[in-house]
Amino acid sequence: MARKLTTIFAADIAQYSQHVEDDEIATLAHLANLRQSMDAIIRAHEGSIANTAGDSVIAVFDSAVEAVLAAIEIQAAHKHYNETVPMAQRLKYRIGINIGDVTVQQNGDVLGGGVNIAARLESIAQPGGICVSESVFEQVDRKLPTDLKRIGEHYVKNLAKPIRVYAISDSEEGLLALSRRKTIGFIRKPVFLATLAVLTVVALGASVYVLTQQRTPEWAQRAYKKDESVQGKSEKEILAKFDLVTQGYLGQSRYLVIRTWGASMPALLDLAAGLKGHLVTITSPEENQFVYDLTLKEPGYWVVQDVGGQPQSSGPMIGLMQDDGAAEPANGWHWVDGEPLSFTAWAPYQPGNSGGHQNYAQFRADGREPKPTWDDIDPAQDSVVIEIEVTQIGQRAKR
Template sequence: MGRRLTTIFAADIAQYSQHVEDDEIATLSHLAKLREIMDAIIRKHEGSIANTAGDSVIAVFDSAVEAVLAAIDIQAAHKNYNETVPSAQRLKYRIGINIGDVTVQPNGDVLGGGVNIAARLESIAQPGGICLSEGVFEQVDRKLPTELKRIGEHYVKNLAKPITVYAISDADENFIALSRRKWAAFIRKPAFLAGLAILTVMAFGASVFVLTQQRTPEWAQRAYKKEDSVQGKSEKDILANFDLVTEGHFGHSRYLVIRTWGGTMAVLLDLAAGLKGHLATITSAEENEFVYNLTLEKPGYWVVQDVDGEPQSSGPMIGLMQDDGAKEPDGGWHWVDGEPLSYTAWAPYQPGNSGGHQNYAQFRADGSKPKPTWDDIDPAQDAVVIEIEKTQVGQRIK
């Protein structure tokens, strides 16, 4: 066995098990065609396939740029193939790419933390999409004929710290596939290389300025810290820090759904207090349905995660907490503002206290589709619902 630093490409098909269950013969036939396309493109970009199992593929590349270009070409070619296939039979790969240290096994398989992160990135990607780690982004930024979109910090299974994720969306793929070859040919011309050397020196200061202006705001770059309190700031200034906020009204309360890109429960409580509210307390089926629908008004509050190989839809946090030392799994649950627990919408078999430390609640559902059900979780996730009662905001409500 040996170790090496490499670019790891991980791919699998979204909802593959369901496709096999629905039509095994058609699924296996289409899988074979998609793999034939994928394998040829990986070889073309000087990559090699290391591990395969069913629909999943792990490949390694010496070049991060070639790995990403291969992913782009694969998704574009698969999209073209799927246009000839009945919609119910279309198989869509998700791809994650990471740079990391791997152990090469005698049979050629690669293992290690770098592979695990690539697999987690793949699980975050949308069907037909591509997600990259920050290390890959740093290698390929400004070397591709498209902009990579920063989609925030994501907590993934078995990692204590969140990973910063960048994505190439499905909507970009046609343009990328068409322009990539022209772009690659152009940048290899001697005149372009000579001009690039001169411009690099002349434009260094200007490029630093542009990068500073275009980068993701500082609040989203760093991990949240308790000392970054929002207390004393206006609501306008607080909400300006977040890229996705949805407002709604129900009964005597105003609700804000906010995408936070992670953070601790202490940070969410500070955020709610700064907005003169609290994490949402839900006391009826009608209120639960309202809040759930509010989380669906704009895309971005729900994330489909891979949990033990199965999709799970994770939505915003709510203000339901469990007392330390309470009888598990369902003892000691209460609303953050002290309101009694008169209504619950736990998903089947929840709360489950998986791992022995799940003391908060969020909207969550098994499968790839959101549902108005709750699950216990720890730590806090990527979005939150904050409730601001009318008595606290006066005439701003209604």
């Protein structure tokens, strides 16, 4: 098996399983058409497809510039194709690009940390969008006037430090057009540039808007599917599904901090019930500090995001919920187990309800440094704290 440093391109379709469940025949037909254009564009940019599985594609490129141009062109072509497809049947690829070391298998597949990071970048991207690592940004930034926007720092499985993530931006359409003209020498078939000039910016605009304007983008829910209930499984079986779990005890409660890589609130409630507990309910300054300290015991539960051009540190979800239709911003809040709100640790000016009705809460702080403060959020984030009572009758007994 050979090893090499290369540019890895990872792509898959957002909510593909749901599309197959809704209309398998139409989904497979559209997938074939999208793959036909994708494969041709990858070859035109001197890339080669390494791994495929269902809707997922891993390709490798010698040039980071070519990989980014291929990704832009693919999303533009797919946008054009989807204009002729009924809304419910439209398939949208997410694409992540990274430069890293890979192992080339005998069958041509590539494996390794570089591939894992590309796949994580792909999962961060908005459907129809593109995210790249800092190593790719540095290469593209020096060689092309393409505009990419930094969207935050994200943790990747098996990496102690977060990676800096960039997304294709629509803020300077002229720069993108200029990049296409200047890179014509890199491309074997210049006809593809005409497609880029017409369609690229529209296809990718939504990606950066969602990533930079919303506190928690909708795609954070994708890690769980609706049929993945953990009920009936042992605690060992449940926790084995997660790559990072931290445990602690206070009084007669046991606490588990779990990195979920994104989950809907129903999925988190199902997870807590399967563990015979509930999302943490915090009723005193001492408990709040204990839980906060537990989230910092191991790296990976906090993520730094760029929100409106300013960094914010986002931590795990807690069990604080707001009634639907409650008067905003501070009314109707209660703990998930029905306990009234006797203690709060809202960050300054929170709950703020930016961007709409936000019914849940998490640890969050302005800036790059975590703090034991809360913020309202909707939907769920990438980690959660679950509390399990150890008293026989299940009553709370906290210090």
